[in-house]
Amino acid sequence: xxxxxxxxxxxxxxxxxxxxxxxxxxxxxxxxxxxxxxxxxxxxxxxxxxxxxxxxxxxxxxxxxxxxxxxxxxxxxxxxxxxxxxxxxxxxxxxxxxxxxxxxxxxxxxxxxxxxxxxxxxxxxxxxxxxxxxxxxxxxxxxxxxxxxxxxxxxxxxxxxxxxxxxxxxxxxxxxxxxxxxxxxxxxxxxxxxxxxxxxxxxxxxxxxxxxxxxxxxxxxxxxxxxxxxxxxxxxxxxxxxxxxxxxxxxxx
Numbered sequence: 001x002x003x004x005x006x007x008x009x010x011x012x013x014x015x016x017x018x019x020x021x022x023x024x025x026x027x028x029x030x031x032x033x034x035x036x037x038x039x040x041x042x043x044x045x046x047x048x049x050x051x052x053x054x055x056x057x058x059x060x061x062x063x064x065x066x067x068x069x070x071x072x073x074x075x076x077x078x079x080x081x082x083x084x085x086x087x088x089x090x091x092x093x094x095x096x097x098x099x100x101x102x103x104x105x106x107x108x109x110x111x112x113x114x115x116x117x118x119x120x121x122x123x124x125x126x127x128x129x130x131x132x133x134x135x136x137x138x139x140x141x142x143x144x145x146x147x148x149x150x151x152x153x154x155x156x157x158x159x160x161x162x163x164x165x166x167x168x169x170x171x172x173x174x175x176x177x178x179x180x181x182x183x184x185x186x187x188x189x190x191x192x193x194x195x196x197x198x199x200x201x202x203x204x205x206x207x208x209x210x211x212x213x214x215x216x217x218x219x220x221x222x223x224x225x226x227x228x229x230x231x232x233x234x235x236x237x238x239x240x241x242x243x244x245x246x247x248x249x250x251x252x253x
Contacts, residue, residue, distance in 0.1 A: 002227040003030035009082050010034055011062055011120055012089030014041035016189035020215035021086055024223040026053035033079055037061055062089045062116030072123040084226050085124050087117045088139045092154045092195040106153045113157035129175045135226055138165045140183040148247035178233040182221055185240035187213040209252030210243035
């Protein structure tokens with residue numbers, strides 16, 4: 001097993017891509033640190049994965065830097081050496097033209113998608129630089145490559161992730177640390193339900209009339225990336241469902 005003897009930390013592991021990634025890496029032999037805000041979901045996942053992997057839970061909000069630092073500093077000795085960091089935690093809030101945007105939605109997206117990624121990375125990177133090894137996977141979006149109507153601030157946050165991915169790779173190159181990003185298109189998760197604030201009538205049709213990506217599709221790509229020989233770094237990968245050509249072009253029916 002190519003992850004045997006290594007430890008991976010996955011943020012946003014309570015659902016969607018994060019949960020599927022934790023499962024894929026556990027099956028690859030990694031020890032797992034699964035992070036999120038929903039303790040019950042993390043405990044359920046820990047129970048499931050413990051049949052074939054060593055799993056530790058961290059419950060914290062990536063938007064809160066002191067909480068993030070405290071959580072990561074609390075790791076038991078067996079989990080302190082983090083070989084792989086998957087910066088998955090992120091959200092979309094609202095879908096409105098800029099003039100009607102909700103500033104609380106803007107703050108939530110900026111705090112989670114940008115600052116949260118930075119806070120977690122800041123807490124973990126020093127250990128990687130000291131060891132002169134490690135692998136960081138940043139989960140971006142097709143929205144970080146192209147902008148779509150009403151996506152304004154969400155797209156801006158994912159463009160920031162794209163820039164940070166490139167900047168991290170340059171800054172950490174001297175330490176031999178691998179840095180790469182996966183930028184998915186439409187993936188069937190709780191994403192749209194969160195974006196539309198629990199409104200299932202708006203969220204459900206987003207994934208109807210075509211075959212969207214599944215969290216397991218992205219997890220399998222991440223598994224592939226982190227198990228390549230160490231001289232191979234998949235730096236920037238965009239993946240779409242076959243029905244999707246761009247953020248605004250989707251073949252339904």
